[in-house]
Amino acid sequence: MGHLILRVTIKLLFAPIILFALYVQFHGDYGPGGGFQAGVTLAAAFILHALGFGLDRCQKVIPPGWLPVGMALGVLIYAGTGIYTMLLGGNFLDYDVIQPDSHHHAGQHIGIIVVELGVGLAVAATMLQIFYAFAAREPEPMDDAW
Amino acid sequence: MIPFLPAETNPAIILMVAGVLMVFFGPRGRGIIGVIAVALGFLQMYSLGVGPMGDAQMYGITEVAGYEFIPLRLDKLSVVFATIFHIAALVNVIYGWQGATKVEASMGIVYAGSAIGGALAGDLLTLFVFWEIAAISSVFIIWAGGGHAAFKAGMRYLVIQVMSGLLLLAGIALHLVRGGSSEFGAFKLVGEAGVDPVAALILFAFGIKACFPILHTWLQDSYPKASGVGAVMLSAFTTKLAIYALARGFAGTDILIPIGATMTVFPVFFALIENDLRKVLAYSLNNQLGFMVCAIGIGTPLAINGAAAHAFVHITYKALLFMGMGAVLLRTGTTKATDLGGLHKSMPWTTAFTIVGAMSISAFPLFSGFVAKSMITLAAAEEHMLLAWLVLLFASAGVLEHSGIKIPYFAFFAHDRFAPSLRNGAPRPKEAPLSMLIAMGLAAFLCLLVGFYPPVLYGLLPYETDYHAYTLEHVATQMQLLMFAIFAFMLLVRFKLYPPEVRSVNLDVDWFWRVPGRKALMAAVQMTADVWHAIWAALRDITGQVLSGIGAVHRPGGLLARYWTVGYTALTTAAVLAVALLLAFLS
């Protein structure tokens, strides 16, 4: 079992990677980090798992059918925040209107966190989608496969 | 005023819409629509009102990007042409009631509409638009004649007509850029600075459609190849629209006098030796245009009146002659003089109407030609243009020869080729169908009406006139000329000096592009193709070798070519960037 060392390492690293991804995600509004990096890191955890333990087991946890939904939902969260600010009377993505009374720009923080969540979700889903597409060697047979 | 039409509707649009509508109907429906459309257009035109020369009624003026469009300009000159175009359209519809194909019927009306639109156009671009529509709609009528010859002739016709349009457009563009007015008025061909190239360009464009010598062959080439009905439609509009344009733009331009004089003379000889009677008529049409061009060149009010009057009567009698020949074509299948003769026995009405047309065109007193043509010769005489005057007299004798005598004589008299005894008892051809007879009768009636009562025509003319055609002197001189010419004909026939008809085609200027031109073109095409093939083969060899070299390293065939394309294009992009960078750094 040449994969043993790999598999053990993956098992050990899997949770910390996800934790790190979450850290990057939520640190995004203060320092370096944010949804994009977090999403990639999160996806990397699952990709690593799939590499070690096979695609099937990974797809049991995250079925391929979820991914388009994830992508769409991510974008919707992002854009929805913008529209929400517009509905509140501000410009598109003008977060200040979320908490207009705050002196610490709390609105900005809230807005950015929500937006970054959307970005993270979309990016993670996209990364996984790409991985699934390449890893599932046999493409879905098309109607007029040649 | 017509209640359900917008006040400023262009009569041309009425006719064109009707022409398009006709496509959806059968022969009778087409006829009814045609008659209604012509009537509507005519009423509409007169409800708009007519201004005197120099003070036209204008409608629908719009300005686009500094250019003023005047779709409708009604003054005496434009209305007299539009009127006769309406009459011609009506005659065409009736003549083609049974015989016109769908294409001929609808395109004929569109064609008539475009001629009317051109005559009423007040600005140059509108004129150009109708100029082109006339070219394009009429070519379908030629093609409807059927057969390969008609198709080819139509293509030649189209090329020449479109060329005229392009030259006109170029002239207009240059004229406008130079700051000229967009209104279609008089051009000055020769100014202080010599010949004006812009005016020359426009004159050339008009000249093509007016059949100036050497530019004329499209007419003789294409009209006889249309069907019997189609030729009648064609005979009326294109050339007379050009005459109108000349009268409007180049009245009194001296160069037109020698041009017109030449035009009256040379077709006479071609008509003499031509076998196809409809081609004879085409030459005769050219000759008649010469009278008008000459008159426009003289340019006095009397001469312009003469040109307009001549255009007016000419359309009626030339249509009448073409209708007669069309009826003959319908009943016998040919208009070759060598195959015809003696038809007066079974087609008496056609014969009578054709003779009316023939006498009109020869300018017998009491027929319409006399009333108009004498104005032109008188105008030449009054300006003391001896040479032009002599040429016009000479041409008058020529007209008598080819249209006055040759057409009716060879078609209806001469040698009876349809006698049952000669054709194993086959019956003679029948009289023309009723609709054709009605149309011919209408045209003949107009010829006689104008001939008997000229004020009908004089009232329409651009300038006020106190001209009287029927003085004893005019009648006596004209009859003298005609009768002695006929006497000459009788003597020539009697002594067998009159040339017999021979099956043939006669070369004209178009030989230059139909034979050597065509050969040169074909040779050029062949040569280009050969050179191209040689280069291509060489390239293919070289690239083939290079590719097979690379292919040995990489992969064969399609894949290589495919990736090579992308890479090559990327290379192109890099090259463009390099050029842009270089330019940006060096400039």
Add this chain to the structure above:
Amino acid sequence: MSDEQHPDILPEERSIFETPGWIRFMWFFVPGTGLFFALMNIVLAVLHKTHPHFGWLFDKNPVFYGIVGFVSFSFIVLVGQHLRKIVMRPEDYYDGPEATMPRINTDDEVRMRSISLGETDE
């Protein structure tokens, strides 16, 4: 007016315009009318009712128009026919056999065109 190349038709097939009487009439009528108008012109000239624009050689001369008609016509016919030597070609010169091909009936809705020589109508 028949000649050798054109076989004679039966006498009963002749119309009035082809009878010798009619032809004889024309031989009197045409020059007669011409002379009548020439005379009329001379009378008008004598009475100074004409309005000539050019000299004696031209329209001041009362029979000028007659001469012009006769001479022009003869000139056109006698000289013009020599043009054939230059320009006359066989009928199929340009288009080959296509020139004499029958017309194609392009519209079956209209059948009038297809009637050939001497065939009865319908």
Add this chain to the structure above:
Amino acid sequence: MLLDDLPVLPVILPLVAAPVCLLLPNNRLAGSFATLVAWIALVLSAMLLHTVAVVGPVEYALGGWASPLGIIYRVDLAGAIVMTLVALMASVTFPYAIESAREEIVPSQTSAFFAMFLIVFAGLMGVVATGDAFNVFVFLEISSLSTYTLVAMGAKRDRRALTAAFTYLVLGTIGATFFVIGLGLLYQVTGTLNMIDLHDRLAGVDNKVVRAGYAFILTGLGLKLAMFPLHRWLPAAYTYAPSPVTAFLASTSTKVAIYAMLRFLFTVFGFNFGFIDVAFTFFLILGLIGMFYASLIAIFREDVKMILAYSSVAQIGYMLLGISFATVDGVAAALVHVVNHAVMKTTLFLAVGAVFYALGSHRLSAYRGLGKRMPVTTAVFLIGGLSLIGVPLTGGFISKWVLVAAAFNSVLAVPSLVIVLMIVASSLLAVAYIGRIAWTMLLEEPVGRQPKPVPMMMVVPMVLMAALTIYLGIDAATLVSLCRQAAETLLSTGLGFGGTS
């Protein structure tokens, strides 16, 4: 609130709608939803156009951050015209695509197809609306990336769509890279990405970095708009993409790239930028060559879509020619042609799509005798074709007329008359390739199987576009004056002539 947000709404609306569309089931619902979005976007753009025409350019600060710091959207008249055009094309092609896609797309991709369509739409709108140079790049890539996908979706019909999409991907990326390199160089010099700010800071600056950036941007955008030697991605992509995609792309994507080019030339660089003439010389020469080269190729193609695609390249030559005059007239002529060409090309490609729906082929041989079998489609095609040739009473004539007039009014390196003659000559080439198709449609005898009836959903957009082609030919005054005004804005208050000079 709605009126204040006008510049941004037509952009974000399709952008938000796209993921929603992706979640919809793979049936007519997705298409109908996309259509609805396009229609709303059209109404919004029309309102925007109206506002801009009345009050002048409008600005919108994204996220409330003011101009040089934040991203602003800035729409002037030229932008509003192009936005309305794009929205119009979307609202015509989307409903058409509902039926057409069933024939040309793998059914399981339907909702993805419309989602992608919406993203392209959003991207194109964004390029036009934004006033930030980097945002142009972002939106250009948003639309391009989804375009590659859409082109590849033509694979159901013809596998060559995949190679076409790949070629397009490679070249498009090269173009985008060049563009962004250019932007980077400019940013290095000026430290800003806001277009107006860029203009101000570039004034009087002339060094190698700026020049290089200029050349890179020129080449990058030149590739996106299929300028003559950089056009090679276009024919294959247009030919093998599904019909509604082709119709939409042909009428909008190159047009938007032209608009971006105008924006950079006149707003960012402007006339006081020392070597702007390089671009004009470039466009003049390449435009003229492109007009002839592409038309000549089009004459010899057998695939109708390919013919029309090459004709697009030729028509882009006309627009570049108009820009190269560097006068108000010239730019106005280019804008008029942008609109007219978009309308006529959509007409043509929609008709071609209908033929494909009915007969399953784009080959010229399938068009034999179509005049008798599909009269409406033939009529629509011919109207578009006539407009392409520039026959009076169609939009194409107006474009050519305005262009010729502009040529005469400009002082150029090449004599105006020569240019005019070349325009006429290349129109004759258009007569040749359109005439060839028209001949096949009208005069040859039909062969093969009877065409399938074309559904109303496809016929109506087609006929509407044909009607619009003719309408633009008759009522030319509105469009011409609008475009002239837009060109004036671009060249003056759009900082072309004005600014610091």
